Amino acid sequence: MDSLQQRSSTVQEPPGAVPAYRPTPPPAWQPRTDPAPLLPDTEPLRVLGTDAVADADPALLLRLYAELIRGRRYNTQATALTKQGRLAVYPSTHGQEACEIAAALALEERDWLFPSYRDTLAAVARGLDPVQALTLLRGDWHTGYDPHEHRIAPLSTPLATQLPHAVGLAHAARLKGDDVVALAMVGDGGTSEGDFHEALNFAAVWQAPVVFLVQNNGFAISVPLAKQTAAPSLAHKAVGYGMPGRLVDGNDAIAVHQVLTEAVARARRGGGPTLVEAITYRIDAHTNADDATRYRAAGEVETWRAHDPILILERELTERGLLDEDGRRAAAEAAETMAAELRERMNADPVLNPMDLFSHVYAEQTTQLREQAAQLRAELEAEGEA
Amino acid sequence: MTTATTGTAAAKAGANAGKAKPATMAQALQRAMRDAMAEDPTVHVMGEDVGTLGGVFRVTDGLAKEFGEDRCTDTPLAEAGILGAAVGMAMYGLRPVVEMQFDAFAYPAFEQLISHVAKMRNRTRGAMPMPIVIRVPYGGGIGGVEHHSDSSEAYYMATPGLHVVTPATVEDAYGLLRAAIASDDPVVFLEPKRLYWSKSDWSPEAPAPVEPIGKAVVRRQGTGATLITYGPSVPVCLEAAEAAQAEGWDLEVVDLRSLVPFDDETVCASVRRTGRAVVVHESTGFGGPGAEIAARVTERCFHHLEAPVLRVAGFDIPYPPPMLERHHLPGVDRVLDAVARLQWEAGS
Numbered sequence: 001m002d003s004l005q006q007r008s009s010t011v012q013e014p015p016g017a018v019p020a021y022r023p024t025p026p027p028a029w030q031p032r033t034d035p036a037p038l039l040p041d042t043e044p045l046r047v048l049g050t051d052a053v054a055d056a057d058p059a060l061l062l063r064l065y066a067e068l069i070r071g072r073r074y075n076t077q078a079t080a081l082t083k084q085g086r087l088a089v090y091p092s093t094h095g096q097e098a099c100e101i102a103a104a105l106a107l108e109e110r111d112w113l114f115p116s117y118r119d120t121l122a123a124v125a126r127g128l129d130p131v132q133a134l135t136l137l138r139g140d141w142h143t144g145y146d147p148h149e150h151r152i153a154p155l156s157t158p159l160a161t162q163l164p165h166a167v168g169l170a171h172a173a174r175l176k177g178d179d180v181v182a183l184a185m186v187g188d189g190g191t192s193e194g195d196f197h198e199a200l201n202f203a204a205v206w207q208a209p210v211v212f213l214v215q216n217n218g219f220a221i222s223v224p225l226a227k228q229t230a231a232p233s234l235a236h237k238a239v240g241y242g243m244p245g246r247l248v249d250g251n252d253a254i255a256v257h258q259v260l261t262e263a264v265a266r267a268r269r270g271g272g273p274t275l276v277e278a279i280t281y282r283i284d285a286h287t288n289a290d291d292a293t294r295y296r297a298a299g300e301v302e303t304w305r306a307h308d309p310i311l312i313l314e315r316e317l318t319e320r321g322l323l324d325e326d327g328r329r330a331a332a333e334a335a336e337t338m339a340a341e342l343r344e345r346m347n348a349d350p351v352l353n354p355m356d357l358f359s360h361v362y363a364e365q366t367t368q369l370r371e372q373a374a375q376l377r378a379e380l381e382a383e384g385e386a
Numbered sequence: 387m388t389t390a391t392t393g394t395a396a397a398k399a400g401a402n403a404g405k406a407k408p409a410t411m412a413q414a415l416q417r418a419m420r421d422a423m424a425e426d427p428t429v430h431v432m433g434e435d436v437g438t439l440g441g442v443f444r445v446t447d448g449l450a451k452e453f454g455e456d457r458c459t460d461t462p463l464a465e466a467g468i469l470g471a472a473v474g475m476a477m478y479g480l481r482p483v484v485e486m487q488f489d490a491f492a493y494p495a496f497e498q499l500i501s502h503v504a505k506m507r508n509r510t511r512g513a514m515p516m517p518i519v520i521r522v523p524y525g526g527g528i529g530g531v532e533h534h535s536d537s538s539e540a541y542y543m544a545t546p547g548l549h550v551v552t553p554a555t556v557e558d559a560y561g562l563l564r565a566a567i568a569s570d571d572p573v574v575f576l577e578p579k580r581l582y583w584s585k586s587d588w589s590p591e592a593p594a595p596v597e598p599i600g601k602a603v604v605r606r607q608g609t610g611a612t613l614i615t616y617g618p619s620v621p622v623c624l625e626a627a628e629a630a631q632a633e634g635w636d637l638e639v640v641d642l643r644s645l646v647p648f649d650d651e652t653v654c655a656s657v658r659r660t661g662r663a664v665v666v667h668e669s670t671g672f673g674g675p676g677a678e679i680a681a682r683v684t685e686r687c688f689h690h691l692e693a694p695v696l697r698v699a700g701f702d703i704p705y706p707p708p709m710l711e712r713h714h715l716p717g718v719d720r721v722l723d724a725v726a727r728l729q730w731e732a733g734s
Contacts, residue, residue: 142509153477154509158501164467165502168474168482175456176478194494198467205462360512361546363570366600366647 033242040235040245044279047254048316056254058322064102064253065317066331068310071097071121073335074130075284077342078120078137082288086346088139091118095283098253098309099215101125103278106260107183112151114166114184116159118215122185123152130338131345140350160190163199163212170208170267181209181267183260189220191234200275204241209267211260212275215250217282222295238275250278251309281307354380408585411559415445415521415577417590418563419483423453429567430475432459433468433485433521442487443523443582465495472518473502481517483567489524490533496541503572504547515570519563524552525618525668526715527580529708536705537669539617542574543645543678549599550645552576554620556586558643561597569599578618602649604656608638611662611728614653614679616642619666619716626721635725645675653679654686661692662728668715671699693728 047053071093078090093100100121104113107126115122120133128150135144136155143154153169156162166184173180190196191214203210214234218225231237238245248259256278263274281304285292292301317323358365358373365373423429431449433441437460440447449458461468465486472482486492492499499520506516526535542550551566551573553559559577566573588594605620606627613623620641627637640656642649657663663683665676676697683695698716706714 141511142505143511143513146513147477147510148513154506154514158497161470161497161501164470164498165474165477167467168471168476169478170474171471172475172478172480175480182474195466195470195497198462198464198470201462201464202467202471356511360508360510362507362549363515367650368647 035239038239038242038244040233040238040247040277044247044249044277045255045259046249046252047258048252048312053254053316053320058320060257061254061313061317062322062327064098064105064257065310065313065323066334067101067105067125068097068253068313069331070335070338071101071125072310073332073339074121074124074342077339078134079284079288081134081343081346087134087137089287089289090134090137091287092282092284093118093121095304095308096215096217096250096280097121098313099213099250099256099278099280102253102256103183103185103213103260106257106264107181108264110151110178110180111264112153112166112169112180112182114153114162114169114182115155116162116185116187116190117155117157118187119155119185123150123155126150126152128152130342134346138346138350140352141356160186160193160195160199162186163190163195164202166210166212167199167203167206167208167273170203170210171206174209179209179268181211181264183211183213183264185213185215187220188214188216188218188225188228188234189223190214191237192220192228200237200241200243200273203273204243207270207272209270210273211263211267212273213260214275214277215280216277217250217280219282219286219292219295221286221290222292224295233277235275235277241275243273243275246274246276248276248278250280251307251312253309253313280309283308409556409588409590410583410585411553411556411577412443412445412582413590414556414560414588414594415563416447416449417594418560418567419446419449420452422483422564422567423449423457426481426567428479429481429483430457430459431483431485432461432472434461434463434487436460436485441485443579445521445523445577445582446485465492466498469495469498469503469518469520473498473506473516476516476518477514481519481567483519483521486520486522488530488534489522489536489538492520492522492538495520499542499548499572499574500545504545507571508547516572517570518572519566519569519575520572521563521575521577523579523582524576525578525580526705526711527618527668529711530579531708532705535708535711537667537700539574539576539645539667539669540674542576543675547572548646549573550576551599551643552578552617552645553643554578554581554605554617554641556584556588557594558597558641560588560594562599562643564594564596565599568596573599576617580618581621584621597643600644600647600649602640602642602644602652604638604652605641606637606639608636609660610636610638611664611725612638612640612653612656612660613664613666613721613725614640614642614656614683615666616645616675617667619668622716622718623666623721626718626725629718630722630725633722637725642679648679648682650682650686653683657683657687657695658690661690663687663691664696664698664721664724664728666698666716666721666724668700670702671697672702674699696724696727698724 075094081087104122104125132144163184166182170182235245235247436446437450615623623639665679680695
């Protein structure tokens with residue numbers, strides 16, 4: 001009642017006695033960080049064909065070349081294996097070999113890779129047995145390797161769900177005092193998923209030593225980037241989380257290697273996460289089951305063929321006198337040997353143990369699973385006797 | 387609502403009257419985490435509000451202060467992110483204990499739970515176990531507004547690779563949570579939120595046993611029929627059994643404690659003794675846990691059954707507004723009606 005009376009009394013006072021209302025900023029607000037240093041450059045970083053290439057280590061250039069040739073051959077061989085029915089499906093990285101390989105090579109042995117289903121090449125570049133990398137796609141088991149042995153998480157089929165894992169692992173490593181960095185790979189389509197957002201947000205809040213690499217290959221199966229996002233670039237998304245965004249020419253192996261190496265080093269010294277967008281192009285269809293002619297023009301593909309990662313690296317190496325016909329032949333022969341061995345090993349039928357179905361559901365089998373395992377064992381014995 | 391104490395515990399509480407202050411289920415859960423964290427530096431508690439606030443139900447009260455914010459972490463508000471980060475932490479050798487603030491808030495984390503937490507051991511042929519506990523305060527009866535009272539256990543039960551555990555007593559809250567944290571497999575730990583404040587004479591300082599996951603317990607012995615139940619419905623069934631005694635019905639009450647793995651042995655031994663069974667839970671009935679339990683009992687005990695296995699469940703409706711929830715939740719009367727429908731008098 002008192003306040004009401006007070007209020008009515010103020011109404012009686014002449015205008016001007018009450019201080020004029022002046023808008024003020026909300027009391028607690030202040031910018032958390034200066035966005036300018038987080039913003040990506042307007043052009044993707046290029047090194048090949050520019051003066052900056054002079055600083056590149058010739059040994060690294062040659063190593064990347066050999067790996068790219070091997071990677072291209074891996075793509076064609078795996079695609080051929082789908083036609084022979086040896087692989088259920090293969091998502092090719094033809095055209096994206098530079099991102100895959102240069103990124104993987106930016107990691108130290110103790111670091112971890114969190115690949116998506118398309119990132120078999122990154123896993124192989126990290127030393128994974130080419131056959132083990134294809135187990136998921138062949139269909140004999142979900143993950144063909146012990147992730148701890150190579151520090152490669154299982155290839156993730158659901159989009160972007162592996163990104164929070166990378167954050168958690170990197171965070172755990174830091175809590176334990178290990179200077180381990182996690183590299184998490186995702187495609188342009190995956191950036192629309194909620195897990196992409198949550199992973200980047202967690203990583204930035206925790207300052208986790210993670211590098212997120214978006215391979216923007218233009219399409220999420222058939223949906224072009226323009227229908228995926230309205231952001232100026234995918235790298236711009238970093239600013240909203242408070243981490244730097246970097247744009248790089250994903251077909252320039254040296255540029256990718258440089259940007260990733262810087263981001264990994266930054267994470268390792270406690271500088272927190274980085275989001276890297278590599279601009280690249282998927283020359284092949286999404287998988288062997290996809291018809292890319294339904295959603296993109298042949299002319300567009302040809303433009304990108306002229307910007308092929310192997311072509312532009314080879315041109316650079318040749319111009320600088322680092323690569324000659326013998327060098328090219330040696331790289332091609334090494335790739336052919338890898339392909340022949342891969343073909344031979346993939347043509348051998350995998351030995352499967354149906355009882356494995358029950359072996360790894362729980363640490364200890366439940367009564368229910370023991371009963372079901374007994375049922376299957378009896379069925380197998382009956383089959384054997386028949 | 388009655389407390390979750392058994393007859394014996396209540397008697398002991400009487401004997402100990404005036405001694406120690408009775409402990410609540412929330413305190414027992416909190417002590418389970420504290421003891422586990424003290425014993426094992428790899429145990430990490432994380433979730434929204436679990437640190438400074440101690441959780442909205444105060445279950446994690448004091449843990450951040452005692453173990454530091456790196457061990458008991460207030461995360462950003464994002465359930466998929468919380469559980470997804472826990473996956474990565476488990477990959478690196480930690481044992482995350484994750485709190486999902488309310489049952490229906492856990493749904494954004496379903497993909498992480500189902501596609502990764504539950505499957506990672508299997509995907510990697512045992513190389514990557516997921517020793518994660520997902521604590522979910524669940525169920526109704528506290529007057530919560532919508533999305534705060536779901537019983538989501540059927541979703542979890544349907545996912546191979548997960549253990550699903552729910553305590554009904556203060557002692558079990560401690561013992562089962564310790565076992566869940568020690569488990570090398572992921573455990574969805576459903577906490578009946580309306581029992582958080584139920585009390586027992588269990589002293590938070592006394593040594594407490596760790597209960598193995600997967601073992602049901604007979605809470606009350608009887609010969610006439612078995613009430614098969616768990617979590618928030620256990621006290622309801624115990625009360626119903628006491629009320630039934632007056633009618634001359636001697637009911638046995640089995641508290642499942644663990645929905646996955648399911649203790650067929652204890653349940654079927656009881657049903658074979660009594661010949662009649664009612665499954666009681668507040669989750670919806672259609673496609674609910676009771677459907678699975680009734681089918682299992684029927685498959686295994688058909689020749690011992692004097693009547694069909696009945697279910698007393700929540701109605702098949704979205705969880706109702708709080709002012710109507712008492713009509714939805716299975717109470718003592720509804721349980722007794724089902725018992726009556728078991729055709730108590732042969733031939734009647």
